[in-house]
Amino acid sequence: MRVIISRTFKYEKEDKIFVKGKDYPVKKELGEWISRKRLGSIIPEVKTNGNGNLHLRDIKGPPNDKMIKNKDTKTK
Numbered sequence: 001m002r003v004i005i006s007r008t009f010k011y012e013k014e015d016k017i018f019v020k021g022k023d024y025p026v027k028k029e030l031g032e033w034i035s036r037k038r039l040g041s042i043i044p045e046v047k048t049n050g051n052g053n054l055h056l057r058d059i060k061g062p063p064n065d066k067m068i069k070n071k072d073t074k075t076k
Contacts, residue, residue: 001031005040 004023011018011030018024018034023043026034034040 001026001028002043002045003031003034003040004043005034007039009039 002023002025005018005020008020009018010016018040031042035042
C-alpha cells in the first residue's frame, strides 16, 4: 500500500520522518492510521496487464435502475 503525505510528521514507533508531498510504501495498518489522522491519503493501486496498459472494462450502457418506471414515449 502506498500513501501520499499531506503534512510532515514523525512516526515515533519506527522513528521515521514522513515529508509532505512525498509518497511512501507502508503496511496496511500504518496506511489506515495515516488516513484516519488526516496526515495523508492512500493511493489506490491500479492493475495493469504487464505492458503498462490499464485493465478497463467495456461500458455497454447505463445500469438498469429498478426505481425508474419505463414509459412508452411513442405517439400514436
